[in-house]
Amino acid sequence: MDGLKVSKANLTVYLHPSKSRDVSEAIFRELSSLLFTFSEALDGVVLAYDINSLDNKNAKILSGVIPYFGVPLSVDLLLFSPKPHMLLEGKVVKLSQESIHVVVLGFSSAIITEKDIREEFVYKTKHEQDVYASKSHKRHVIKVGTMIRFSVKSFDEEILHIYGSLMPDHTGSIHWLEKHSDLISHTDRNAKKRESEGELTTLKQDAIDGKLSPLDTAQKIKKSKKQKIQEES
Template sequence: MQALREAEAELTVYVHPSNAADVRRAVARQLSTTLFSYEDRFDGVLLAHEVIVDGGQAKILNGLVPFFGVLVHANLLLYSPQPDMILEGKVELLGKESIHAIVLGVFSAAIMSDDINERFKFKRRGDRGKFISRSDKHHVIRKGSMIRFSVKRVDTEMNCHITGSLIPPHTGSMHWLSIHDAEYTSEINSHIRRSGNIRIKIEQNEQDHRTLDNEDGVISSERPHKSRKRALEE
């Protein structure tokens, strides 16, 4: 998936004195409070992190409770969608006027009727509906389908809510594309191993985010640097 990228960043994490006995764990807790929400300094949503603590440098904040700063070098996995990128998501809701999907099990995306290719026709049966290709009745998008779509707009105020499109080529039902679209099939085969490693990283950090208790602290940083800007395929 093109929206996933790796980056490196230098951070200063301010830790409460009560956590001085285990600085590494305290730093991990502070970074975990930023998981799965958009951060301007990262230009994306932090999904996973690996940190190296520099124990040789520290800075004390003035105040009644003197937090101390720890210099951290962090390797980050970021979700940073941009217009014209190709994403994948699971359809959660659809109707004649729109398709709503979830990306990476967390982030929302909406595809409105104007951005659904004319080759698809909406059909309703009972209380459910589906989009069927006019050229191939086996190309179907329904609730629960995995779809591939293009990014039109990204709303960072809504935690990277995406407005998408099914008009560009190589978009639609991922199941159908995997059989009938040679370019998409080749892309899957060349990156299938890498996707497993990324999924493990995200799931592990999501679990840590749920189980770790919040602690008082401050994180300051510059934007990530030395970004490898490598697209990671899911």
């Protein structure tokens, strides 16, 4: 799944003098306070941490009314940082004609509205259960409890809410997608081939209409054909 990354960071944790008796415990508490919150400095939601080194001896006291002291440490952080067009996976917890509600990694909620569900899927009631069923593939069904793969449209960092999409062909029920990965790849290749052929037709028509010079036409058609050969190979 996209959106997960491990980041190595050198941090300085500032502690109150009253915590000097048990610095390690105080640092663990400070790091734990970062969990499942979005950090602008780290550009992600902290899911876990692992301290590599902790240097008590080089702790520095800060000047001020209350002399806090800073402890430098090296830490590995597991971050969740979803960006537009990334593919995420989650479990469907609610489904209606207007939207599909999903939980990602057990803590972040996501919603996919009707306008972001491709026409292939049709909402209906099957065996007294609401589902989104594919018109192209009878066994491709999304219902409550289904693990799905979807594309990210946007991410609300304050409430950790994701707005998703099922428009790409390679999104939907993970169970079905994994069983039919060859079919999805073939569909993607055909789509790219049609797009390439469409661009070539447009170039030729533009040349006929006088919108392109003969040199531009030859160069662009040559480039389009080269891309087509690379895709087919």
